[in-house]
Amino acid sequence: MASSMFLKVTFLAMTCLILGTPLANAALSCSQIQLTIAPCIGYVRSPTPSVPAPCCNGVRSVNNQAKTVPDRQGVCRCLKSTFLSLSGLNLPALAALPAKCGVNLPYKVNPSIDCNIVKY
Numbered sequence: 001m002a003s004s005m006f007l008k009v010t011f012l013a014m015t016c017l018i019l020g021t022p023l024a025n026a027a028l029s030c031s032q033i034q035l036t037i038a039p040c041i042g043y044v045r046s047p048t049p050s051v052p053a054p055c056c057n058g059v060r061s062v063n064n065q066a067k068t069v070p071d072r073q074g075v076c077r078c079l080k081s082t083f084l085s086l087s088g089l090n091l092p093a094l095a096a097l098p099a100k101c102g103v104n105l106p107y108k109v110n111p112s113i114d115c116n117i118v119k120y
Helices: 002-019 032-046 053-065 069-084 091-100
Strands: none
Touching: 032 053, 032 069, 032 091, 053 091
8 A cells, every 4th residue: 555655646746747836936846745745645544643753744844845825825736636636535634634743724724725715
């Protein structure tokens, strides 16, 4: 399963790279974001009592690098498209992930989020 997950993330990263969907003037491209949060995919499919450290490190890294509103909206769009392409997500675990990693967001993370509301 880990191999399948790696292939999906790699495919998504390559798709973003090929389609030229890096964030305009952003700190991170979509492919970088996907690779950074890849350790979270297993957790949001099958949550455990604690979030794996590599996942939280990735969440905090992406949050710290997305400093402007356009950056944050770009991260949101990238993550939304990534999570919509994955099956078997535990949506409550996904919504709670930032807070469990010490990242306070003024909105709930979910696949149906309107990324235009992301101003934080």
